[in-house]
Amino acid sequence: MYGKGLRPLSIATVVMFAVTLSLVFFYAPIEADQGFLQKIFYLHVPLAIVSLCGFVIGGIFAVLHLRRDDPRWDAYSYVAIHISVIFAVGGLITGSIWAKGSWGHWWVWNEPTLVSFLIVFLLYATYYPFRYAIEDRQRQARYASVFAITAGAFVPLNFLAVRMSASLVHPRVFATAEGGLPGSMMFTFLCALASMALLWTTLVKFELSAKSAQGQLKRLRRALDAPSGPPASRIAPEVN
Amino acid sequence: MGVLGWIVATPAVPNDIGGHYVAAAYIVFILLLLIYVAIMAAKLARIEKGLGEVAEIAEARKAEADADQAAPGRGSEEPSISDSLAPHGSRGGGA
Numbered sequence: 001m002y003g004k005g006l007r008p009l010s011i012a013t014v015v016m017f018a019v020t021l022s023l024v025f026f027y028a029p030i031e032a033d034q035g036f037l038q039k040i041f042y043l044h045v046p047l048a049i050v051s052l053c054g055f056v057i058g059g060i061f062a063v064l065h066l067r068r069d070d071p072r073w074d075a076y077s078y079v080a081i082h083i084s085v086i087f088a089v090g091g092l093i094t095g096s097i098w099a100k101g102s103w104g105h106w107w108v109w110n111e112p113t114l115v116s117f118l119i120v121f122l123l124y125a126t127y128y129p130f131r132y133a134i135e136d137r138q139r140q141a142r143y144a145s146v147f148a149i150t151a152g153a154f155v156p157l158n159f160l161a162v163r164m165s166a167s168l169v170h171p172r173v174f175a176t177a178e179g180g181l182p183g184s185m186m187f188t189f190l191c192a193l194a195s196m197a198l199l200w201t202t203l204v205k206f207e208l209s210a211k212s213a214q215g216q217l218k219r220l221r222r223a224l225d226a227p228s229g230p231p232a233s234r235i236a237p238e239v240n
Numbered sequence: 241m242g243v244l245g246w247i248v249a250t251p252a253v254p255n256d257i258g259g260h261y262v263a264a265a266y267i268v269f270i271l272l273l274l275i276y277v278a279i280m281a282a283k284l285a286r287i288e289k290g291l292g293e294v295a296e297i298a299e300a301r302k303a304e305a306d307a308d309q310a311a312p313g314r315g316s317e318e319p320s321i322s323d324s325l326a327p328h329g330s331r332g333g334g335a
Binding site: 034035036037039040043044047086089090093094097098100101203206207210213214217220221224 | 254256257258259261262264265266268269272276280283284287290291294297298301
């Protein structure tokens with residue numbers, strides 16, 4: 001059920017990534033100020049943007065879970081956050097590599113963009129111990145949903161706060177007074193963003209499919225243990 | 241010189257300090273993906289193994305039910321599913 005459409009999505013992701021990497025290395029011009037190092041931008045920024053959007057999407061799924069009381073939405077929320085945390089790790093590491101090459105330091109503590117992203121990442125890193133500290137499945141799902149909604153609302157607020165902050169050492173490429181990216185760079189960047197969004201969607205579907213299979217296996221085992229028991233009303237991926 | 245020749249001739253990643261950092265960033269990304277795929281492969285292997293066990297139990301049950309039907313009056317001495325699963329270790333362990 002959850003694996004439906006996974007194959008075309010995976011193929012689309014691979015093709016899109018091949019196109020994007022070709023554009024990054026053979027089409028997009030070398031930036032005058034940073035030189036070749038700026039190519040990290042096509043990886044680091046989409047990773048960060050997609051992970052932040054994924055956190056918000058996880059929050060939206062959590063709202064749907066609380067409204068509809070359907071465990072599937074909880075699974076969607078969990079998986080969206082899980083994949084976004086992995087993307088955030090990628091964003092942090094690639095950002096650090098860029099910072100070392102550009103600024104000469106792996107990390108700059110007085111830069112609001114970096115620190116705020118780290119705070120968001122650490123916030124979501126607490127999602128797992130928070131979730132699995134609760135044994136009762138229903139309570140676990142409800143509390144995790146409340147967490148996902150609160151943290152999901154914090155993400156755009158945090159983003160806005162950073163944009164409005166005074167210290168802007170971190171480069172800004174959109175909506176700046178100096179103008180944005182040139183056309184070829186913008187096109188490449190948008191392709192990179194689309195690739196990363198496709199990858200995120202593919203991994204979310206893949207993870208959901210695996211969790212669904214795991215859940216159905218557990219149901220099968222339970223059914224074989226107690227064949228006269230009542231059937232489960234809903235098929236939701238097991239979140240554990 | 242065709243398109244392939246042009247790609248080979250183009251210095252995609254220059255051998256300078258910037259090139260090294262860019263290569264490092266892209267390698268980190270690929271490594272993250274590979275680690276994720278490896279973890280998922282291990283999970284799927286566990287699911288596959290579990291499905292095999294469940295299929296064996298179901299087949300054994302069906303065979304016993306068929307034998308019972310063929311020879312009515314025989315007592316039911318089949319072990320419980322819990323007993324059948326016990327030697328295999330974890331029962332539906334999570335990931």
